[in-house]
Amino acid sequence: MKKAVESSGTGKKFGATQALKDISFVVNEGEIFGFIGPDGAGKTTLFRIITTLLLPDEGEMKVLGLDCRSGYKELRKNIGYMPGRFSLYQDLSVEENLHFYATVFGTTVEENYDLISGIYSHIEPFKKRLAGRLSGGMKQKLALSCALIHKPALLVLDEPTTGVDAVSRSEFWEMLKKLKPYNITIIVSTPYMDEAMKCDRVALIQDGQILSVDQPEKVRDGFSRKLFSVKAPEKYKLITALRSYPGISTAYPFGDAVHVTFKDDDFDDALYDYLDRMGITDVKITGTRAGIEDRFLELMGSKV
DSSP states (O other): OOEEEEEEEEEEEETTEEEEEEEEEEEETTOEEEEEOOTTSSHHHHHHHHTTSSOOSEEEEEETTEETTTTHHHHHHSEEEEOSSOOSOTTSBHHHHHHHHHHHTTOOTTTTHHHHHHHHTTTGGGTTSBGGGSOHHHHHHHHHHHHHTTOOSEEEEESTTTTSOHHHHHHHHHHHHTTGGGTOEEEEEESOHHHHTTSSEEEEEETTEEEEEEOHHHHHHTOOSOOEEEEOSOHHHHHHHHHTOTTEEEEEEETTEEEEEETTSSOOTHHHHHHHHTTOOSOEEEEOOOOHHHHHHHHHHHHO
16 A cells, blocks of 8 residues: 555654654555554644655655655645634635645646535635635634645645534535545544544554554553443532542543553442442442543553
């Protein structure tokens, strides 16, 4: 299988801060590859290296078969980049932005309209509107259209769905799936763990280091402990009590429940008695399947 991106031991420092350390991974041509991690994990720094906007201090980074240092001029013609912040010209209209980016890359909107039609059609009725007056979801669609207008071999999306509503998030991922027939490699970062399951493979990243790379289902299934869901009406009081219970290894809030692991990998009725003494009643404890969030937190804990 042809490789779109190859990273070997990539590192980057900003002064005394090690932003990336020994980053190694491979992205195959045509796949959707996700980087999953919280703010400050190193995702944006890594993406800027991939897109030739930053130089690595250590290691090697090959993109589309070219070295990111020496091949930057050719690479920039073949990469579409959508940064985390909306970066289009807010005082230009929708269609003016699109035509401008097409011109920059030596193409026309008409030449590659088939590639963006499924995305651009959502905002085309508003093509005369200034970009700065668009809603969050519409800005997102315009930015993606501009990133694709030159038909890049590699599309890099840095937290593209942050700050938009749930419907727009879902629509965005449907748009990405529709790009599959064009064999465009997509690298995307997100802080949303549910979006990880929509990728072909994911890399979990924290503190500038990769914790795991695999298909999202396999990452999730790598959770090594029995996991329990604990529910009670007063959630904050519940999690405080659980974290002080001697037999509990970890306790993290998940939705309306608390996900718990035990030091002995199981529990007995003494926990109910303990919670009752703490004034917590109507407690429900059930076994549950780990999600990718649980695996991420487990891997983070193993680093400490």
